[in-house]
Amino acid sequence: SKVGILGIPFSKGQPKGGAEMGPEILRRAGLVSRIKRFDYQVVDHGDIEIESIPGDKPDGNVKNPRSVGRANKKISDKVASIVKSKELCLNLGGDHSIAIGSIHGHCRAEPGLVVVWVDAHADINTPLSSPSGNMHGMPLSLLVKELADRFSPVEGFDWCKPCIHVRDIVYIGLRDVDEGERWIIDQFGIPAYSMQEIDKMGIKEVMHHALKNLDPNGTRPIHLSFDVDGLDPTITPSTGTPVLGGLNIREGQYIMEELANTGRLSAIDIVEVNPLLGSEKDNMVTAETTISVIEKCFGSKRGGYYPASYVFP
Numbered sequence: 001s002k003v004g005i006l007g008i009p010f011s012k013g014q015p016k017g018g019a020e021m022g023p024e025i026l027r028r029a030g031l032v033s034r035i036k037r038f039d040y041q042v043v044d045h046g047d048i049e050i051e052s053i054p055g056d057k058p059d060g061n062v063k064n065p066r067s068v069g070r071a072n073k074k075i076s077d078k079v080a081s082i083v084k085s086k087e088l089c090l091n092l093g094g095d096h097s098i099a100i101g102s103i104h105g106h107c108r109a110e111p112g113l114v115v116v117w118v119d120a121h122a123d124i125n126t127p128l129s130s131p132s133g134n135m136h137g138m139p140l141s142l143l144v145k146e147l148a149d150r151f152s153p154v155e156g157f158d159w160c161k162p163c164i165h166v167r168d169i170v171y172i173g174l175r176d177v178d179e180g181e182r183w184i185i186d187q188f189g190i191p192a193y194s195m196q197e198i199d200k201m202g203i204k205e206v207m208h209h210a211l212k213n214l215d216p217n218g219t220r221p222i223h224l225s226f227d228v229d230g231l232d233p234t235i236t237p238s239t240g241t242p243v244l245g246g247l248n249i250r251e252g253q254y255i256m257e258e259l260a261n262t263g264r265l266s267a268i269d270i271v272e273v274n275p276l277l278g279s280e281k282d283n284m285v286t287a288e289t290t291i292s293v294i295e296k297c298f299g300s301k302r303g304g305y306y307p308a309s310y311v312f313p
């Protein structure tokens, strides 16, 4: 099987420069060669070309709407074609607004998908409920059909038709959720395993119930949107919105191992790595943590591994 890697050097969904350097730092830390060790054939699609749109005035309180809209239209087109060519699409962000295009594009190729959202944040603020106007806190609100009537279309997003239902989402790792987001989660009954549930149930039970709730028959393609700030900031310090009390590296690896075991991972976003926000050491720790978690999606086993082609000497 094949994995298609797509760099998305984009950061206009939030105000801190540097998130656009995420793909570069992960590549430089050896991501591609680490994935090549396993049974996937790796196709590297390079980085998406991001056009800058000068004078991109806010639309209401939404910041950089046209830049975010234009970038995500391209992301949608590219992800749709990668998934259609039977590659597992690995998107390297960039801030979390890139999930608008990646999920939209994934839905074009796999309409029955489900979304696993690993994050300290719910990222489902509408343009009206957002406390910041930063679009990295809004991606899911632009994608779910049930919220379409709660706000008027955002400038630059006329292409973006909502393509998933709230019941097709599960949250893991929440610990910094805004009022409007909590109202949405309660109103629509979105399964949400915050760090409190993880401490109460343990990651094994959380993964068991999360996947069972989401897809009882175990048939639907999975879109994993992984915000590195879902992990504890001591192991991913180089990120824009760190929150104490996150997932430890073993929980992160276990989540990926369980998702890999389904055999239904179809697209993965790895977002919010920002090397300008940490020291050299912070960046090295963040990159190594992120890669050691990502590789568990592709067959890396803590108990050891050998490729199908291995012959014992």
Ligand SMILES: N[C@@H](CC/C=C/[B-](O)(O)O)C(=O)O
Pocket (backbone or CB within 6 Å): 095, 096, 097, 119, 120, 121, 122, 123, 125, 130, 131, 132, 133, 134, 136, 137, 138, 176, 178, 227, 229, 240, 241, 272
């Ligand atoms: N909920 C806050 C924070 C958003 C955080 C986004 B992140 O999860 O993509 O880092 C907001 O809406 O501004």
Ligand SMILES: [Mn+2]
Pocket (backbone or CB within 6 Å): 096, 119, 121, 123, 136, 227
């Ligand atoms: Mn996020």
Ligand SMILES: [Mn+2]
Pocket (backbone or CB within 6 Å): 119, 120, 121, 227, 229, 230, 241
């Ligand atoms: Mn986050």
Ligand SMILES: [Mn+2]
Pocket (backbone or CB within 6 Å): 205
């Ligand atoms: Mn149980």
